[in-house]
Amino acid sequence: MAMTNSGTAVVTLPADTQILITREFDAPRHLVYRAWTTPELIRRWWSGERGEVTVAEVDLRVGGKWRYVMVAHGGFEVAFHGEYIEIVPNERIVSTEVFDGAPGAAAVSTFTLTEVAGRTTMTLLVEHKDVADRDAHINSGMEGGMQEGMDKLEQVARSLL
Amino acid sequence: MARAATTADAFNAVAEPRRRQILDLLAAGERPVNDLVALLGLAQPQVSKHLRVLRQVGLVDVRDEGRQRMYRLNGYPLKPICDWVKKYEQLWSERLDRLDEVLADLKDAEMKDTEDGADGDDE
Numbered sequence: 195m196a197m198t199n200s201g202t203a204v205v206t207l208p209a210d211t212q213i214l215i216t217r218e219f220d221a222p223r224h225l226v227y228r229a230w231t232t233p234e235l236i237r238r239w240w241s242g243e244r245g246e247v248t249v250a251e252v253d254l255r256v257g258g259k260w261r262y263v264m265v266a267h268g269g270f271e272v273a274f275h276g277e278y279i280e281i282v283p284n285e286r287i288v289s290t291e292v293f294d295g296a297p298g299a300a301a302v303s304t305f306t307l308t309e310v311a312g313r314t315t316m317t318l319l320v321e322h323k324d325v326a327d328r329d330a331h332i333n334s335g336m337e338g339g340m341q342e343g344m345d346k347l348e349q350v351a352r353s354l355l
Numbered sequence: 356m357a358r359a360a361t362t363a364d365a366f367n368a369v370a371e372p373r374r375r376q377i378l379d380l381l382a383a384g385e386r387p388v389n390d391l392v393a394l395l396g397l398a399q400p401q402v403s404k405h406l407r408v409l410r411q412v413g414l415v416d417v418r419d420e421g422r423q424r425m426y427r428l429n430g431y432p433l434k435p436i437c438d439w440v441k442k443y444e445q446l447w448s449e450r451l452d453r454l455d456e457v458l459a460d461l462k463d464a465e466m467k468d469t470e471d472g473a474d475g476d477d478e
Contacts, residue, residue, distance in 0.1 A: 203451050205444040210370045213443070217451045221458040225465070229457045238457050242449025
C-alpha cells in the first residue's frame with residue numbers, strides 16, 4: 195500500500211515562551227495516541243533521522259514519569275524526561291518536559307488530538323518559563339547538525355527582501 | 356503593558372501579533388501608513404507605535420514621498436529566526452514522518468484484526 199505523507203509539521207511561536215507544533219495524520223486518533231505513548235512504537239519515530247532511540251520509558255498515569263534517550267549518529271546522547279500531569283486517553287496529555295542538558299529548564303507540554311473523518315490533527319504546545327529556556331529547548335535537538343532545508347530557507351529569507 | 360525588552364531584537368518584535376500582521380501586509384509591497392491604519396483597523400498612534408518598534412530592529416524601512424510616509428519590509432533580520440525555527444521544524448518533521456509509518460502499520464494490523472475477527476464483532 196502506498197504511504198500517504200499526510201502532512202507537514204508546522205512550528206510556530208504563538209507567544210514569547212511557547213512553541214506550537216501542529217501536524218495532521220491520516221489515521222484515527224486512538225492510533226496516533228497509541229503510537230505516541232507505547233515505548234516500542236516511540237522507539238521507531240522519536241529520533242527522526244538522527245540516530246537510534248535507546249530508552250523509551252512511559253509510566254502513563256498522573257504522577258508517572260517518562261524518559262526518552264536517543265544516541266545520535268555523532269555518538270552523543272540526547273535525553274528528555276518528565277512527569278505526567280493530566281491524561282485523557284486518546285485526547286490529551288499534559289506533562290512536564292526537561293532536557294537533560296538543561297535540567298533547570300522544565301517546560302510544560304500539552305499534547306492534543308482531534309479527529310475528523312478518520313484524520314487526526316495533533317497539536318503539541320510546549321510552554322517554557324522564559325525565553326532563555328525556550329531557546330535552550332529549541333537548540334537541544336540540533337546537535338544532529340542536519341543542514342538540509344537550509345538552502346530553501348535562504349531563498350525564503352531572500353524573497354522577503 | 357509595554358516591556359522595554361521587546362524592542363531589543365527582531366525576535367521579540369515579531370512576538371507581537373499585530374506587528375506580525377503589519378509585516379504580512381508589507382510583504383505584499385510598500386504602503387503608506389494610512390493604508391496600514393485602514394487595513395488593521397487600529398488607531399494611528401497604535402500603528403505608529405508598532406512601526407517604531409519594527410524600525411528599531413530594522414524590520415521596516417521608511418521614506419517620505421510627498422506628504423506620505425511610506426513603509427516597506429526589510430526581511431533580513433528575520434533570517435536568524437527563520438533558520439532557527441526551521442531547524443526545529445525539520446527535527447519534528449522527521450519524527451512525525453516516521454510516526455506516519457508507524458500509523459500505517461497500526462492501521463494495517465487493525466484492519467487485519469477486523470478481518471480475522473468474527474463478522475459483526477466490531478462496533
